[in-house]
Amino acid sequence: MIELRQDNFDPWHELNRYQQNLAPGKYGACCNFVGSMRDFNEGDVVAKMTLEHYPGMTEQFLQKICDEASEKWPLLDCLIIHRVGDIQPNDSIVLTAAWSAHRDASFAACRYLIEELKHRAPFWKKENTSTGDRWVSENTPPGS
Amino acid sequence: MIELRQDNFDPWHELNRYQQNLAPGKYGACCNFVGSMRDFNEGDVVAKMTLEHYPGMTEQFLQKICDEASEKWPLLDCLIIHRVGDIQPNDSIVLTAAWSAHRDASFAACRYLIEELKHRAPFWKKENTSTGDRWVSENTPPGS
Amino acid sequence: MKINVKFFASLREQIGQSDLSISCDNAPTALQVWQQASSQPSMPANILCAINMEYVEPNTLVNDGDEVAFFPPVTGGQQ
Amino acid sequence: MKINVKFFASLREQIGQSDLSISCDNAPTALQVWQQASSQPSMPANILCAINMEYVEPNTLVNDGDEVAFFPPVTGGQQ
Numbered sequence: 109m110i111e112l113r114q115d116n117f118d119p120w121h122e123l124n125r126y127q128q129n130l131a132p133g134k135y136g137a138c139c140n141f142v143g144s145m146r147d148f149n150e151g152d153v154v155a156k157m158t159l160e161h162y163p164g165m166t167e168q169f170l171q172k173i174c175d176e177a178s179e180k181w182p183l184l185d186c187l188i189i190h191r192v193g194d195i196q197p198n199d200s201i202v203l204t205a206a207w208s209a210h211r212d213a214s215f216a217a218c219r220y221l222i223e224e225l226k227h228r229a230p231f232w233k234k235e236n237t238s239t240g241d242r243w244v245s246e247n248t249p250p251g252s
Numbered sequence: 253m254i255e256l257r258q259d260n261f262d263p264w265h266e267l268n269r270y271q272q273n274l275a276p277g278k279y280g281a282c283c284n285f286v287g288s289m290r291d292f293n294e295g296d297v298v299a300k301m302t303l304e305h306y307p308g309m310t311e312q313f314l315q316k317i318c319d320e321a322s323e324k325w326p327l328l329d330c331l332i333i334h335r336v337g338d339i340q341p342n343d344s345i346v347l348t349a350a351w352s353a354h355r356d357a358s359f360a361a362c363r364y365l366i367e368e369l370k371h372r373a374p375f376w377k378k379e380n381t382s383t384g385d386r387w388v389s390e391n392t393p394p395g396s
Numbered sequence: 397m398k399i400n401v402k403f404f405a406s407l408r409e410q411i412g413q414s415d416l417s418i419s420c421d422n423a424p425t426a427l428q429v430w431q432q433a434s435s436q437p438s439m440p441a442n443i444l445c446a447i448n449m450e451y452v453e454p455n456t457l458v459n460d461g462d463e464v465a466f467f468p469p470v471t472g473g474q475q
Numbered sequence: 476m477k478i479n480v481k482f483f484a485s486l487r488e489q490i491g492q493s494d495l496s497i498s499c500d501n502a503p504t505a506l507q508v509w510q511q512a513s514s515q516p517s518m519p520a521n522i523l524c525a526i527n528m529e530y531v532e533p534n535t536l537v538n539d540g541d542e543v544a545f546f547p548p549v550t551g552g553q554q
Contacts, residue, residue: 118268120264120265120267120268120271121264121268123264124262124264124265127264132291132341132342133289133290133291133292133341133342134290134291134292135288135290136287136288136289136290137285137286137287137288138285138286138288139283139284139285139286139362140283140284141281141282141283141355141358141359142281142282142283143280143281143355144279144280144281144282145277145280146277146278146279146280146353147276147277147278148277148278160404160405162402162404162446162449162465162467164449165446165449165465168449169449197276197277198276198277209290211285211287211366214285215285215359215363218283219359222355225472226470226472227470227472228451228470229470230404230446230467230470231470231471232404232405232406232467232468232470232471233471234405243405243406243468243471244471245469245471304483304484306481306483306525306528306544306546308528309525309528309544312528313528369551370549370551371549371551372530372549373549374483374525374546374549375549375550376483376484376485376546376547376549376550377550378484387484387485387547387550388550389548389550
C-alpha cells in the first residue's frame, strides 16, 4: 500500500496498524526504513521544510515501485508512507517497509523501495534556513 | 542498548519508546529489522519453539556487535532486543535497529547486527512440530 | 491539438507558471512543448519530462490532450 | 586447578549434563577439557568452544577457574 500524508505520522504506529492486516505466522521478516527531518543540513540550521510533489504522478510512481519490488522478491506485502507539505524538524518524512518469509528479501526490497523513491519519485524539498529559503539540489541524481 | 526478553514484545512499541530518548532532529535515518516466528518451517507446521541461549555470553556478544557497528559506521544509536524461552507463532523473536544521519549507515549497520547475531550469537532453537521436537540445525554456519 | 503543461518546484518559480495550456497544429515532441510553453529555446540537460505522469525522453511525441510536465531533479537526500 | 564446564542445546542432551566441574593438574587445552568432561576422545568439527564467554579455538589453553563452554552450531535461520 502507498499513502501520502499532509500531517506528521508515527511510523511505529503505522507499522503496528498495517501489520495487523497481514496473515499471522506467515511472515518471518520485516525490514523497514524511516527517514525523518534533521534540524541541520549542509552545515546550516533548518527550521522548516516544504515538500512539493506532483499529485497523481507521485502516487502512480510509488505504486509502481511497490509492484516492481513484489516481482523481484518473494514479498508478502510492502508499504510506503510519505509526507508532503510543511514539515518540522523531527517529523517523519518517509517510511518504506517490506515483509517476507526470510530476511534477504525484506532487506533487498526495503532498500530498493527507498532508493527508487529517492532517485526518481517527483518530490522537491525547499528548506527554510537562517539565510533564507533554498531548493535542495539533487544529491542522488536519477540514473546514477 | 541490548535486551533479552522472556515474554513477547511489540517491536513498534519498543522502537517508539526507545527513539524518544534520542536527540530530536539529529537522526535522519532509522533502519530496523524484525524477525518473527512463522508457523511453518521446512515444510512442517511448527506449533511452538523454545529458544535456549548461553546466559552471560549472549548479552556480552550482542553488546560487542553493537560496539563494532558503532565503530564501523557513524551511528547515533543502535538497539537489539531478542526473545528467549518459549515462543509462539507470530511472536517477535528479534529486533535490530540503527539510527544515523543518512541512510547508508543505518542500512549497513542494521544488516551487520542481524547477520552477526544470526551467525554467531549463542542461541539454539528447538521446534515443536507434528512429528515431535527437533533442534534446528544451522542454516547460516559461523564463519560463512 | 491542445496540450496541458505543468512546471514544478524551482522551475515553476523561474518560469512563473505552474499550469498552462498550449495549442499546436502537429504532434510536437516534449522538447517542442518545452520551447513553446517556457519561451526558452533549449532545455537544460538536468530537466526531467513526463507525459501523462510517466518519465519520457525529450524527443518523445505528445498527443492531443496529453499532460506534459517539466521539473528539476528530484531531491533524494544524501545516502 | 578447577575448571567449570558447560554444554548447551543438543550437546547438553546428548551428553546428559549441562554444568560440571573438573579438576586438572596442568593447564589443559579446551580440547582436553572436552575429552575429560564429555568422555569422548574426539570433538566433532562443528562444535564451538568458548572460554569465559569468548569464542576460542580448541587448542587454546584454559586457566584455573575458567568457564569452558561447548555447543552446537548456533541456529541463525535462513537468510
